[in-house]
Amino acid sequence: xxxxxxxxxxxxxxxxxxxxxxxxxxxxxxxxxxxxxxxxxxxxxxxxxxxxxxxxxxxxxxxxxxxxxxxxxxxxxxxxxxxxxxxxxxxxxxxxxxxxxxxxxxxxxxxxxxxxxxxxxxxxxxxxxxxxxxxxxxxxxxxxxxxxxxxxxxxxxxxxxxxxxxxxxxxxxxxxxxxxxxxxxxxxxxxxxxxxxxxxxxxxxxxxxxxxxxxxxxxxxxxxxxxxxxxxxxxxxxxxxxxxxxxxxxxxxxxxxxxxxxxxxxxxxxxxxxxxxxxxxxxxxxxxxxxxxxxxxxxxxxxxxxxxxxxxxxxxxxxxxxxxxxxxxxxxxxxxxxxxxxxxxxxxxxxxxxxxxxxxxxxxxxxxxxxxxxxxxxxxxxxxxxxxxxxxx
Amino acid sequence: xxxxxxxxxxxxxxxxxxxxxxxxxxxxxxxxxxxxxxxxxxxxxxxxxxxxxxxxxxxxxxxxxxxxxxxxxxxxxxxxxxxxxxxxxxxxxxxxxxxxxxxxxxxxxxxxxxxxxxxxxxxxxxxxxxxxxxxxxxxxxxxxxxxxxxxxxxxxxxxxxxxxxxxxxxxxxxxxxxxxxxxxxxxxxxxxxxxxxxxxxxxxxxxxxxxxxxxxxxxxxxxxxxxxxxxxxxxxxxxxxxxxxxxxxxxxxxxxxxxxxxxxxxxxxxxxxxxxxxxxxxxxxxxxxxxxxxxxxxxxxxxxxxxxxxxxxxxxxxxxxxxxxxxxxxxxxxxxxxxxxxxxxxxxxxxxxxxxxxxx
Numbered sequence: 001x002x003x004x005x006x007x008x009x010x011x012x013x014x015x016x017x018x019x020x021x022x023x024x025x026x027x028x029x030x031x032x033x034x035x036x037x038x039x040x041x042x043x044x045x046x047x048x049x050x051x052x053x054x055x056x057x058x059x060x061x062x063x064x065x066x067x068x069x070x071x072x073x074x075x076x077x078x079x080x081x082x083x084x085x086x087x088x089x090x091x092x093x094x095x096x097x098x099x100x101x102x103x104x105x106x107x108x109x110x111x112x113x114x115x116x117x118x119x120x121x122x123x124x125x126x127x128x129x130x131x132x133x134x135x136x137x138x139x140x141x142x143x144x145x146x147x148x149x150x151x152x153x154x155x156x157x158x159x160x161x162x163x164x165x166x167x168x169x170x171x172x173x174x175x176x177x178x179x180x181x182x183x184x185x186x187x188x189x190x191x192x193x194x195x196x197x198x199x200x201x202x203x204x205x206x207x208x209x210x211x212x213x214x215x216x217x218x219x220x221x222x223x224x225x226x227x228x229x230x231x232x233x234x235x236x237x238x239x240x241x242x243x244x245x246x247x248x249x250x251x252x253x254x255x256x257x258x259x260x261x262x263x264x265x266x267x268x269x270x271x272x273x274x275x276x277x278x279x280x281x282x283x284x285x286x287x288x289x290x291x292x293x294x295x296x297x298x299x300x301x302x303x304x305x306x307x308x309x310x311x312x313x314x315x316x317x318x319x320x321x322x323x324x325x326x327x328x329x330x331x332x333x334x335x336x337x338x339x340x341x342x343x344x345x346x347x348x349x350x351x352x353x354x355x356x357x358x359x360x361x362x363x364x365x366x367x368x369x370x371x372x373x374x375x376x377x378x379x380x381x382x383x384x385x386x387x388x389x390x391x392x393x
Numbered sequence: 394x395x396x397x398x399x400x401x402x403x404x405x406x407x408x409x410x411x412x413x414x415x416x417x418x419x420x421x422x423x424x425x426x427x428x429x430x431x432x433x434x435x436x437x438x439x440x441x442x443x444x445x446x447x448x449x450x451x452x453x454x455x456x457x458x459x460x461x462x463x464x465x466x467x468x469x470x471x472x473x474x475x476x477x478x479x480x481x482x483x484x485x486x487x488x489x490x491x492x493x494x495x496x497x498x499x500x501x502x503x504x505x506x507x508x509x510x511x512x513x514x515x516x517x518x519x520x521x522x523x524x525x526x527x528x529x530x531x532x533x534x535x536x537x538x539x540x541x542x543x544x545x546x547x548x549x550x551x552x553x554x555x556x557x558x559x560x561x562x563x564x565x566x567x568x569x570x571x572x573x574x575x576x577x578x579x580x581x582x583x584x585x586x587x588x589x590x591x592x593x594x595x596x597x598x599x600x601x602x603x604x605x606x607x608x609x610x611x612x613x614x615x616x617x618x619x620x621x622x623x624x625x626x627x628x629x630x631x632x633x634x635x636x637x638x639x640x641x642x643x644x645x646x647x648x649x650x651x652x653x654x655x656x657x658x659x660x661x662x663x664x665x666x667x668x669x670x671x672x673x674x675x676x677x678x679x680x681x682x683x684x685x686x687x688x689x690x691x692x693x694x695x696x697x698x699x700x701x702x703x704x705x706x707x708x709x710x711x712x713x714x715x716x717x718x719x720x721x722x723x724x725x726x727x728x729x730x731x732x733x734x735x736x737x738x739x740x741x742x743x744x745x746x747x748x749x750x751x752x753x
Contacts, residue, residue, distance in 0.1 A: 312466075312467070313466075313511060313512075316464045316508075316512060317511065317512050317513075319464075320399075320462065320512050320513075382511055382513075383511055386507055386508075386510070386511040
């Protein structure tokens with residue numbers, strides 16, 4: 001209500017559902033509503049939609065339909081991949097090391113931490129550079145017979161850096177170590193050909209690429225051992241029990257197909273806007289730096305740190321001025337903790353607190369960003385004065 | 394007429410601040426709700442009474458109903474460094490501090506007001522019962538609330554002209570029952586919490602337990618003396634007694650004995666008979682005069698020596714920039730160093746200071 005036109009610049013958090021996707025979903029609420037596991041006519045209708053969706057997703061990822069498992073979200077896919085592959089590796093070859101990067105989404109890092117705390121796995125971190133990019137050569141030296149699983153994020157949610165996962169995947173493949181990648185942020189903008197990416201497991205969530213919230217995918221290369229973590233019926237090859245959410249699965253397939261077919265065009269438009277945004281911010285705001293890789297980053301993604309600024313206050317101030325943005329440490333309850341990802345880049349905690357993430361998408365216009373710049377410049381300046389004046393900083 | 398004016402409302406999820414937000418919204422302000430996240434003894438999971446998780450949910454719901462943005466501002470560290478540490482330090486020094494005053498000065502009209510200014514707010518509003526008036530010279534004045542049972546000007550006497558210039562107290566002209574009625578009319582999902590004397594940051598109910606856990610230096614036994622200096626017994630630490638207290642002294646004197654004063658230099662608790670209680674003079678320091686000017690010469694006034702005390706007639710004598718003396722017509726039995734002596738002339742709150750001593 002704040003402003004007549006509140007600008008959304010948080011597409012990495014979620015995206016509006018594409019109208020074509022909504023259209024594709026609609027028949028599956030009230031017209032085709034059977035349970036895909038039922039043997040009758042209505043069940044077969046639903047099952048047909050499910051398997052059609054699976055084929056479309058397989059087409060987008062260049063894999064076989066039976067390698068696709070539908071889940072409730074990207075986080076669930078990450079959980080299934082890590083827990084499932086780690087438990088299987090432990091059961092089959094008594095391997096207990098899990099390698100991840102220090103810039104993983106919590107869906108990966110917290111799952112790994114739980115495996116360490118409860119089940120005796122050892123979590124080790126592959127090194128990243130100051131841009132948050134995985135150092136493959138150093139990571140390669142950490143691979144051994146005791147490695148149960150390797151997981152590396154494809155494109156980072158906070159800083160946008162794209163990792164060379166295909167290289168790491170190849171090294172894992174040579175050694176017979178299952179390799180997972182969290183591709184949730186990559187889904188909208190990066191190639192997802194699992195053959196070229198050398199992944200054995202890959203997670204996606206539909207709402208990051210203009211699909212609905214509440215549905216995700218885990219790609220599981222044939223031959224990759226996984227123990228189920230949601231047990232019950234035999235849906236999804238017994239890996240993920242639970243009645244299929246047909247309308248959402250259909251929506252995911254449509255959204256993913258659109259995202260991959262329109263990928264180049266979407267990326268080009270946003271990259272131009274994004275590059276101009278970064279240029280303007282770095283030109284007009286002193287003591288501002290880009291976080292993440294300057295080139296190898298998601299085309300819609302700009303992330304910064306502003307020295308001497310409290311990122312939470314910055315978000316509030318921008319919201320009040322009519323811009324919905326994000327920060328690595330954003331938290332509704334106001335608990336100020338620097339982001340673990342930014343600390344992993346080597347930023348001091350005080351600097352990491354001044355983070356801002358601006359992610360563009362389908363409705364972003366050059367005019368929106370032109371309006372943002374003076375607001376951002378003024379807000380950062382005002383907040384810096386506040387920090388300096390504060391008696392109880 | 395207030396269409397372009399932006400106001401930050403300090404929201405607690407309770408009925409008062411929620412109604413304050415409603416009234417401002419209806420008056421045409423651009424209203425922004427904010428809540429502070431404060432330090433609590435038990436760590437993150439313990440609920441500070443001023444910002445418990447359920448209160449946060451309530452405040453969010455009220456904000457959503459009013460279609461106003463709502464933000465939580467972290468002040469845990471600042472709250473601990475100012476309010477809690479001053480509380481511990483005060484009790485350790487043998488006085489009875491009032492943390493709500495420190496909180497209003499340093500946190501509400503400190504951290505929160507600074508945020509409001511950073512977000513370009515024109516005003517900062519709270520659900521306090523008090524009135525802001527304008528004097529003949531255009532000065533900002535603090536007046537008692539119309540509902541004298543709810544008046545909270547006592548805890549607001551720490552404000553200065555700059556604070557008041559930006560402050561709004563939308564409830565100042567309303568009674569509590571009128572406020573409740575407005576809440577009911579708007580079907581507000583607010584908690585009608587009982588007014589509590591408990592301090593918001595205690596994990597338990599008793600400040601004494603808090604001190605034992607967090608300020609072990611206050612557990613310092615010493616003598617209980619009568620006015621002749623005779624030892625009548627032993628106390629557990631001055632912090633665990635209040636002026637005027639009779640019960641729990643563990644004395645076996647034939648007549649009841651009351652705490653008259655605390656002598657922190659001797660670490661002694663001074664007690665006496667009922668008729669020995671009372672003092673007619675107090676001295677206060679860290680004076681804040683809301684007008685921003687130090688009063689010249691003696692003047693007649695009314696002073697409240699505690700939040701809930703009745704105003705007592707007295708003569709105020711300014712001693713220097715930061716100190717004053719109040720001489721009462723009738724003795725008061727519970728003048729307590731560390732509490733505020735707040736000065737009124739009629740309905741107007743002139744300011745106040747922290748009591749340092751009392752004399753008969």
